[in-house]
Amino acid sequence: MIPLPNEIILQIITYLEPEEVVNLQHVSRRLLELSRDDNIWKQLCFEHSIGERRRRRRLQSPPDTDPHLAELIRAANNVSGSFPTQAFALNALDPDASTHRSASKRRAALLANWDPTYVGEKVNFYEEFIQRHAPHSMRWLQEAKYGHEDDGLRREATGAGVLYGEDGVADKLIAPLEDGSISIYDVPGNTEREGKMIARTEIGLLADRGSDLDQDTRLNQSQTIMTETGAVECVSVDSGQKKAFFAVQNVLNEVDLNTLQVISRTTYPFAITALSESRHPTPMTVGTNWTLHLHDTRKPAVAQAEVKCELIGGPTTDSFSRLYRDEFGGHVSLTQPGPLSILHLPTTRESDGNGDIWVGGRFTSFLNFDRRFFPRIHGTVHSGARLSCLTALPHPFIPHELRQQRPSTSTASLLHEAKAAPGYTLIAAGEYKGKGSLELYGLSSEPTRTCYQNRQTASSSKLLSVAAHGTRLVFSDGDGNLKWVERDASTPVRHFNINDPVPNDPPPPPPSSIASSTPTSPPGIQLLNPAASSSAVFDTPLSSGDIVQKIIPTLSPSLHHYNTQRSRDASALGQDNLLIWTGDGRLGVVGFGRGDDVFQDAVEHLEDVAEEAMRDGEGSGSRGRERERESLRERERAFEAQMRWALEGQAREARWLRGYGL
Structure with a gap:
């Protein structure tokens, strides 16, 4: 078979099943290349x-x-x-x-x-098949502990941002904690510190609570300040400048990631609810409850006494053309609160007349601004939904009707023409009358190609976050689901719930058994049903009812915007994963297949095993205290689950009443 030409071998491979093609890759380097x-x-x-x-x-x-x-x-x-x-x-x-x-x-x-690809887009379909059909894996990052090590208490993350490397792959995950500190995690998957916290600042840094206060006072005040607003888009990382911006109440903190020191603090008139991406030298857009601002890092921070803003009574009508007022010079004042997501379209695109900044939030319209004429608004688009997250694809939107036409030569030519046309697809996730709403808007300089699609039944609960993942879209909802759909936003690909146990699989072993256990699965991937999953929790188990508040791709979206070929080169097998931040303040990575494990060594568990062995040597008294503490933790978890169940029931009743207009 080896002397056969490559064309004949490829023809033979087409008759094999996916599992057989995967096994064929282990035969030789030549067959490995042909099998990919x-x-x-x-x-x-x-x-x-x-x-x-x-x-x-x-x-x-x-x-x-x-x-x-x-x-x-x-x-x-x-x-x-x-x-x-x-x-x-x-x-x-x-x-x-x-x-x-x-x-x-x-x-x-x-x-x-x-075919989900566009003209000029490079896609690794081997990895696409893995992400579509291979079992998923959940890996949770090391948690920030506080108090005595035996108490098992942890600090919740109040946000998340990613520092991308020069190759466009996630290098570090940046997260503010509820005690006002900043934690840095190593998440690339190619070092022995995978998933570990590699740096952490002192408490109270973001809350501006210094050492002049005692420990308890600084901790309590910092926790109150960090958890008061609860904005999702509160972290923005500039990978080029190695800087991060953290929104805490009405203060924007600029932090140098090399020294983990606050460079500047900028005060705004109201609590900050959303931050756009940060990419030097483009000014960052800051959204507060009632205003929109452009923040240029090249300018010195404005002193608090110089920030003045006054709101005048809003209009009595519901006209969305009056949703804004720019009478404060350089700022946009909103008559309805408040922006929750701000999107910057790529600035290197051809001029399409749609502006650079899109703003969505609790109001039921998009606001569109051209940065060159800010704060003058460029236009509004009525949606009807209350939006949680905005993102965009650097490709035009293909109408569902065009794909559903009878396959023919003419249809193929029309599809190719539509995919080759310049344009962007604006993707919005939110809530419409108590249901999850996923909306797609085609942005093009040609009016005939401008289109809109609204899927009001994307989920039975509100959509919280949306992101582009390969040739698919992924979004999360209020029930803890992660769902993947095709780029038409309607055809399902796969889904799972982060709270579901692993089907037909024993529970994860305790930390004491991890050191002696060895993996039995062979390297590579194992192709299973999309519903199958594998999970490994390296800290305490997830509480029931957790949700995904934010989804961050591990490959920089700017690669897909500017250089598709470089994106393909950078996305080696197993690197195109998803970072998630949950409602319980946890940080994790969603991967696919058995060969893309992000964490290979549970270092923190080995340390726990060693500490447990030392405690066992101290006598039965320490074991009794350990059992008592474990019983207390079990009661706390049971109480949290009961309260969450009660709140979820109340939320379901509220959504049901809203469906009747109450």
């Missing part, structure tokens, strides 16, 4: 997609269908388009060849209809 061919895995992604499986099920006629009608349906399905009369006459003598060619053309048209 993008065309093979693109075809496998298409064949195993939910849309294609649904189409094949529809082709299977019901048992009570008339045999002649079923034969007619099968014949019609084999027709891929209108053929010239001459070609049909030539193929009349060889019906098998004609049927084969018709089936091939129809299959090619169906593949083109499904």
